[in-house]
Structure formats: structure tokens, C-alpha cells
Amino acid sequence: MATTAAAAALIPGWAAVVAGAAIVSTSSSSQLASRFSFCGARQILHHWHRKYSAMPSPPFSLRSPPPRAALLEPDGGSLVNAIVPPPDRPARIAEAQRLPRIPLSRIDLEWVHVLSEGWASPLRGFMRQTEYLQALHFNFLRLHDGSIVNMSVPIVLAIDDLQKESLGHSSAVSLVGPNGNLVAILRDIEIYKHNKEERIARTWGTIAPGLPYVEEAIVHAGNWLIGGDLEVLEPIKYNDGLDHYRLSPAELRMEFQRRKADAVFAFQLRNPVHNGHALLMTDTRKRLLEMGFKNPVLLLHPLGGYTKVDDVPLHWRMKQHDKVLEEGVLDPQTTVLAIFPSPMHYAGPTEVQWHAKARINAGADFYIVGRDPAGMAHPTEKRDLYDPDHGKMVLSMAPGLERLNILPFRVAAYDKSQNAMAFFDPSRSDDFIFISGTKMRNFAKNGENPPDGFMCPGGWQVLVEYYKSLAGEESKATKEHIMV
Amino acid sequence: MATTAAAAALIPGWAAVVAGAAIVSTSSSSQLASRFSFCGARQILHHWHRKYSAMPSPPFSLRSPPPRAALLEPDGGSLVNAIVPPPDRPARIAEAQRLPRIPLSRIDLEWVHVLSEGWASPLRGFMRQTEYLQALHFNFLRLHDGSIVNMSVPIVLAIDDLQKESLGHSSAVSLVGPNGNLVAILRDIEIYKHNKEERIARTWGTIAPGLPYVEEAIVHAGNWLIGGDLEVLEPIKYNDGLDHYRLSPAELRMEFQRRKADAVFAFQLRNPVHNGHALLMTDTRKRLLEMGFKNPVLLLHPLGGYTKVDDVPLHWRMKQHDKVLEEGVLDPQTTVLAIFPSPMHYAGPTEVQWHAKARINAGADFYIVGRDPAGMAHPTEKRDLYDPDHGKMVLSMAPGLERLNILPFRVAAYDKSQNAMAFFDPSRSDDFIFISGTKMRNFAKNGENPPDGFMCPGGWQVLVEYYKSLAGEESKATKEHIMV
Numbered sequence: 001m002a003t004t005a006a007a008a009a010l011i012p013g014w015a016a017v018v019a020g021a022a023i024v025s026t027s028s029s030s031q032l033a034s035r036f037s038f039c040g041a042r043q044i045l046h047h048w049h050r051k052y053s054a055m056p057s058p059p060f061s062l063r064s065p066p067p068r069a070a071l072l073e074p075d076g077g078s079l080v081n082a083i084v085p086p087p088d089r090p091a092r093i094a095e096a097q098r099l100p101r102i103p104l105s106r107i108d109l110e111w112v113h114v115l116s117e118g119w120a121s122p123l124r125g126f127m128r129q130t131e132y133l134q135a136l137h138f139n140f141l142r143l144h145d146g147s148i149v150n151m152s153v154p155i156v157l158a159i160d161d162l163q164k165e166s167l168g169h170s171s172a173v174s175l176v177g178p179n180g181n182l183v184a185i186l187r188d189i190e191i192y193k194h195n196k197e198e199r200i201a202r203t204w205g206t207i208a209p210g211l212p213y214v215e216e217a218i219v220h221a222g223n224w225l226i227g228g229d230l231e232v233l234e235p236i237k238y239n240d241g242l243d244h245y246r247l248s249p250a251e252l253r254m255e256f257q258r259r260k261a262d263a264v265f266a267f268q269l270r271n272p273v274h275n276g277h278a279l280l281m282t283d284t285r286k287r288l289l290e291m292g293f294k295n296p297v298l299l300l301h302p303l304g305g306y307t308k309v310d311d312v313p314l315h316w317r318m319k320q321h322d323k324v325l326e327e328g329v330l331d332p333q334t335t336v337l338a339i340f341p342s343p344m345h346y347a348g349p350t351e352v353q354w355h356a357k358a359r360i361n362a363g364a365d366f367y368i369v370g371r372d373p374a375g376m377a378h379p380t381e382k383r384d385l386y387d388p389d390h391g392k393m394v395l396s397m398a399p400g401l402e403r404l405n406i407l408p409f410r411v412a413a414y415d416k417s418q419n420a421m422a423f424f425d426p427s428r429s430d431d432f433i434f435i436s437g438t439k440m441r442n443f444a445k446n447g448e449n450p451p452d453g454f455m456c457p458g459g460w461q462v463l464v465e466y467y468k469s470l471a472g473e474e475s476k477a478t479k480e481h482i483m484v
Numbered sequence: 485m486a487t488t489a490a491a492a493a494l495i496p497g498w499a500a501v502v503a504g505a506a507i508v509s510t511s512s513s514s515q516l517a518s519r520f521s522f523c524g525a526r527q528i529l530h531h532w533h534r535k536y537s538a539m540p541s542p543p544f545s546l547r548s549p550p551p552r553a554a555l556l557e558p559d560g561g562s563l564v565n566a567i568v569p570p571p572d573r574p575a576r577i578a579e580a581q582r583l584p585r586i587p588l589s590r591i592d593l594e595w596v597h598v599l600s601e602g603w604a605s606p607l608r609g610f611m612r613q614t615e616y617l618q619a620l621h622f623n624f625l626r627l628h629d630g631s632i633v634n635m636s637v638p639i640v641l642a643i644d645d646l647q648k649e650s651l652g653h654s655s656a657v658s659l660v661g662p663n664g665n666l667v668a669i670l671r672d673i674e675i676y677k678h679n680k681e682e683r684i685a686r687t688w689g690t691i692a693p694g695l696p697y698v699e700e701a702i703v704h705a706g707n708w709l710i711g712g713d714l715e716v717l718e719p720i721k722y723n724d725g726l727d728h729y730r731l732s733p734a735e736l737r738m739e740f741q742r743r744k745a746d747a748v749f750a751f752q753l754r755n756p757v758h759n760g761h762a763l764l765m766t767d768t769r770k771r772l773l774e775m776g777f778k779n780p781v782l783l784l785h786p787l788g789g790y791t792k793v794d795d796v797p798l799h800w801r802m803k804q805h806d807k808v809l810e811e812g813v814l815d816p817q818t819t820v821l822a823i824f825p826s827p828m829h830y831a832g833p834t835e836v837q838w839h840a841k842a843r844i845n846a847g848a849d850f851y852i853v854g855r856d857p858a859g860m861a862h863p864t865e866k867r868d869l870y871d872p873d874h875g876k877m878v879l880s881m882a883p884g885l886e887r888l889n890i891l892p893f894r895v896a897a898y899d900k901s902q903n904a905m906a907f908f909d910p911s912r913s914d915d916f917i918f919i920s921g922t923k924m925r926n927f928a929k930n931g932e933n934p935p936d937g938f939m940c941p942g943g944w945q946v947l948v949e950y951y952k953s954l955a956g957e958e959s960k961a962t963k964e965h966i967m968v
Contacts, residue, residue, distance in 0.1 A: 049608070129877070130877065130881065133833075133874065133877055133878055133881065134881055137623055137833065137834070137878050137882075138622055138623055138881070138882070138883055139622055139626075140622070140883075142881065148883075174885070193871060195689075195871065197690050197692075198689035198690065198870075201685035201686070201688070201689045201690050201691060202685070202689050204687055205679075205681070205682035205685045205686050205693070206681050206682065206685050207685060207690070207691055208681075235583055349617075349621065350621070385678065386682075387677060390617065393613070393614065393617055394617055394621050397614065397617065397618055397622070397626065398621075398622070399622055399624075399632075439609070
């Protein structure tokens, strides 16, 4: 009796890769196809992955062998650039000063950033209602030519009743940043109801209180959404010492071309890089080389927008990632470290599609997906919010992502027999230790070192400093509390 | 400032009709396309509809003029028939008797009925996990050839822990009806987790308590779902005197062919037919004739499965529909009255897609959609659960329904100036009365008649009897209560 997901047929023309899995030949896929009534799209990959992922060094191959010449086209054919060209800025700023104003929160501004550089191409601004409904119900947008692009997360701007009234009959508004600065014009606006309950339920699959993005950006937001086309007055900068890492999709594409990459594999993360991650990334590169690519380049792409309070903050993560490159755990020659400016939803299978789609726009053709991507603990029940396998299953079947090769993450753990991180081998499971975030934190707190080979020393030192700084804040908070 | 949904471009090759709206020419749609960044698919129709629906007798036309020769192909190319042929039954029954058994609720049995006759073609049985995830996240299923079919509602069978354990390693189970009779074999089974919260949130856009289908079929259901291919031992019958109305999609297709229909327009309903509905249906036929069709046939298709307790029960509705045909309000020559065996979800924009998709499988090429289809009041808040416009908007953009012509419902109300139901004309809104279900019920309860011309006398008489029978039950219930 099969208790796992049904495998299904591969779709002709879909290039498909399994990290560390078997060659998926046309004959084997059609044999399987006859057994299953429906196409779980690239689900077969997971079937093969499960079957072979414990094998020591299985062959690794594209179903359609010839490697393509790098850089996928952006969704919709060209990258959106919603930043007003410098010569036009004075006139646009003058216009913006005359328009009714809508204030932006920090998260709204991050979305303006995302939209302005074309990460959500071909979306040109905050969603109008038909776009919103398509994202909410179908996870895609249909273009004029009938083709579809993936779009799983509503990118919307909320306003309240008073703000709505203040707009009068204006067809454009100006958007004002958290510091009072004019950021953008939103044109051909459309205002529609913000049904928060429905938005949350359909995006997160729950409306339990305590979802971080929901509490931060939705619960107290207005009851209307305002969509329109963006004209951003100048590139969004944060002046936090990290702006040089914030490469736009266009800049990333130029960088990949400069490096003569013939394949780009993207790794989304919001945690420190340990040697297990590094093993996965170097192993992926090795396998891409074996497949015939000459210069596969890694896009190491930490998420830089809003994250929940117990995630390691961006500037600590960037320090840690720098050390990983500095100490040669990842090869700086073949790694591009950059920040992905999106805020984090923690919406599991729905959000992982957004993470993958945005990387298509940056030119990636391979996307590494782990266990429970964009997942978290259920906010009110003692369980994972999402089934840990659903993220990669949904991603492999998602509309508009057919061009992207999905690389399922192989589980790495600390192998005591080798004193190093290694791919987990269930046949000798007692040799492995899983080191969780909580374990890491406790090591750092107690001044202990993790096992040798878990993380490069410089990277670990950064974390020790971070956790020390936290402890400092905590004890300060306690002291203040006592003083009161 | 536009506060309504953005219109957008028509997709080449999509036939499109607007009930009572203007000719949508290629030139006008491309003009609009340039104004809007995204394609809300057939959304433009609603834009035109709104603009023109108040006009007295606007032109009515297909964008691509030549009327097609009737009967759309079933989804997936052929109708599923999961009923075991009579010669094979003894062997299958013998096999079923030896298999582990899973009990079916009344609603489960309705789904077996739906699946067995191919209403959900090409789905051959209860969903496996990849099908379930596609339905839940994308509202479609992808077939082996890469094409997609609409599938917005999970059609699943729940089992509990004990039942799961009882299955051992069997790859097939037998399904047992509410009366203990063997109904079907489910083969190549797959068992996966039933995350009720996520299923409810993504299907209904809320998890508020009091959703009728949820309370009836999900809350107390097991924590596992079992998918597989169905072999139904004999056609499902209810022996309630209405089985002759339960035509399968294959039988409906034969009936349409027998009548030489060159267009079939479907009207889904779960309420009595008043003269406003009748006006809409006869008007639609008139317009289809004007378009060049020679014999458009109406499929009057009341839903026959589970409905909530305050809906008029099926046998009363069928009596009422019979009278409507008997008294010539609808023409029996050009109307096929049949029962759609699906249970009702009350899941608004998600469910209306299922209602439309199932009618494609029965051969319909036009589908009439009303305000707030499959909607209801929010179970815990004082508002509609869904935005009344979302149903037709989502339907018009839904994946896999591109072949179906969506006919937006024109609002009819009682016109005091004519003593008849008429299309609502906002320029003389004081002439119109809207007669709600509650109003109707109060008329019947108090022995009053509704205004002349609201409903044919025979049909009204059926409702009076129904409401009387209710009052009888209510007073009986009260008496019993007093006696206790």
C-alpha cells in the first residue's frame, strides 16, 4: 500500500533534474505514467529522489541532455523597471508633490523595492483586483497572449476608509515612505475591498492568530486595497551598509554574464550557512559540471526584507555569509552573494513559488528547494504549519514554473564517523546528529563550540557575537524591569 | 478613479458572450488591453456588461461570429465511466467481498455517484495527494500531455486511524454504502494526511464555524484521506422516485443529440424557479437564436446532492420545476430538466468553477452565472461570505474553463408597472420589488399570494404545500417539546 505521494508522468519539454537521484529516462517515466491517472507534474522526481537519495553517488542527469545556454528569460519576456529615469525625475517629483498621499509602512516599501526592480515581472505595480483574485485562487496571472506566469502571493497595498476618501477622483496617488519622503507615483489606480480573512485563509491555509506577516502587515491594515502601476522616483536604498549587496535582477544578470555562467543555481535562505548547506551547494555545482555545464554559478540569495523576530537579523547573517566565502567554504569565484529584497510571508507551499519565480527573473535556471520551505511551527498548535513535503511537491507542479529546474534538497547532518557534515545515510543513522537552531543557540549562549566541521570558525564566531548581543539585550531588559 | 475591477484583454481563441451586452470587437478589446497591464481574461466582458446591462435591448454577439456545432468535448477527451460492465459484476462483487471495507457517508456516496458517471472527468476516483494539492492550490489538474482541466473542489474520501490500520498492506479496498451494501472497489490506493484546517481555509477562504458542508462532512471526518481509482459495482440509485431525472453526462449528451441541439446552455440552481429565472432563460435562448444557432437547448439542472437544512428539499424543488414546464413558463421542447448529483459546498468562487466544469462534461457550451454563485451569508459575521461579484470574475478567469462561454446573469425583479418579472432597469428603480426567499416564505406561511406574474400558479402551489408541511413539522416539534 502506497502511503506516499503518487508519482506521475513527466511533461514533454520539461527539463527536470533530481539532486543526487537517478537518470529519469523517457521510458521509465512513461512506464510510470501508465500506472497513475494524473500528472503530478514533476512529482516523479520526488519518487526517484526518495528511492535513490540514500545511495552513495548516483548518476545525475537532465532528462533532455543538452545543457542550455544560461539565464532564463524573465517572466513576460522583459524585466520590469519601474524606476523613473534620472532626466524625468524633476518633473515626476513635482507631480508627486501635487497628488494625494498614501503612507507606506516598512513592509510596503520593501514591496515597492521588489516591484520597482522587476522581481515580480511582469507585474508593474500593486495588484488590481483581477490580478489579486488570480493570485489568490490560481497562483498565476494570465498575460495578453494567453500564457501564464506564476504569482502565488498577493502583492497589495492596503489603505483605510479615511485615506480612501481623501483620494477624491484622482487617478494617481503618491506614495510616501516611513521617513516622510516621496517614494513613488501609483497610476491608473483601482480600489477594491480588502477581505482580510479570505486573503489570509487562502494564502496561509489557516487564520490562526500569530502568523508573523499577518500580525505585522495585515491585521491592522486598512479595509481597502489600492492597485495601480508604479513609477518609483529613485532606486530604493536602506543606507544600512548593505545596499551594495542589493543587486537588482538586471544587475545580477549582468554579473552572471560577466562571469560567463552557463547555468545559475539559486539558493534562498534566511538562516546562517552551515557546512551542510555548503556541501549541498558545492555538490550541486559538481553535478552540474558532470552534466556538461562549463561554469555553473551559485546565487547565494538570503532574504533581506521583513523576517520574524526570532530569525537572525540580516546584518548578522550577511557577516556570517561573508565569513563563509572568506574562509573558502564556498568558492567566491563561482558564488554571487546578494540580497533578495522581499519580505517573508512564512506561507510555505504558497510562498516557495514566489521565491522560485522571483529567481527566474534574476536569471536562475535551477532552484534548490529544501524540506518545509518557507514553513514554520503552527502558531497555536504543536505541529508544523505545513506538511514538510508539500512545499517541494507544490513547487514541482506550480503553474508558470515549468521552465525552472527544481533541485530537491538532500538532507545533510553532522556525521560523527567523519567529523563533518554529510548527506544523511539512513542505513547508519546512529552516526548522524541533527543540529537545530535551538541547539546552535544554546551552544553559543553557553560559550560552547559546535562539533568540529559543523560551521567554519569565522562564521561561528559571528553567531557567538550575535547571541551574546542578544543576551546583553535580554539582561538589559531584565535589569530595566528590575529597576522599575 | 476606477473603483471597480480592471477590465483586461480578451484572449485570442476564447469565444465570449455577454448576456445582453455589446459586441466586443477585437479592436475595442485591444484598445482596452493597452490600458491595463494584465489580462483578467474574460473580465472585459463584465466591464461591458456593467456598462450596457441597463440598456433596453443591446446587440448581442459572439466575438468570433461563427456558432460552433454543439456539445463541447469532455475534459480530457473522453467521459470517465467507472461503472463495472454487467458481465464483469459477479467477479468484482466476489473480489469486493474479500477486501478490507471502508464505510461511505451519504455525501461520500454522492461523490461516488459523481465520479462514476464522469462529471469530474478525467478524474477516475477519489483524489490522490498530487491531485488534491493541485485542486487546493491551483484549482486545476495537469494531464499527461501538459494540458490542464479545471478542478477547484477537492473530491476526497476521509478515513480515521482505525480504518487506516485495518487496511494492512492491501492495495485495494471496498466501499460500503450507508445501508451496508457493497458499492465500489477503490484500487491503487494512496493514503495521506487530512489537514482539515488547511483544506477548509483554502477551499472556503475562512475557517469560521458553521459552514454547512464543513460541519456535515469534514469536522467529524477522519484524519487521513484515501485516494484511488474507482470501480463502481452498479449504477448509483436512490429509489426516491427521482432517479429518472438523474441523467448521466453520457445520457444528457445523447438527449441533446436526439433533440438536435446546436447549442446547450446550462442553468445551475438549488432554489424554486420564479418568472425572473424563466425570463432570463427564455431571453438567453432568443439571443442565441439571433446569433445564428438553430436549436439552443436549455439544461435546467438543479443540484441534487447534499444541501443545507434551510434550502428547499430536492423533491419539492423537482415538483415545482415540473409545474413550471407543465404550465409552459419554460418550453418543454427546448428544455431538458435533470438532476446534477453533486453535493453542495457553498464555497462561492471556488465552487462555481466545479459547477461549470461538470456541465462541460455534460456537453454544455454556455453557462449562466448569477450574482454570488454558491454563496451564502457568513456563518458568524453579518455580511455575505463572498464578494457577490467574485464568483463570475473568478469563473471568467479560471484555468481549464476557457472553452466554456460564460453568460453573466442579468438581475430580474418584479416590475410593478407591468405586473411581471422584468430585467431590472436602474433608471426607474422605484418600479421594481425584489422578492427574497424570506419574503416568499412569509407569503406562503401567511397564506398570501405573491404579486401576479411572480411565479406560475402551479409552481407557487407546490411551495405553499412545502411551507405548510414545514409549519406542520414545526408545530409538531413544538408540541413534542411541550409534552416533554
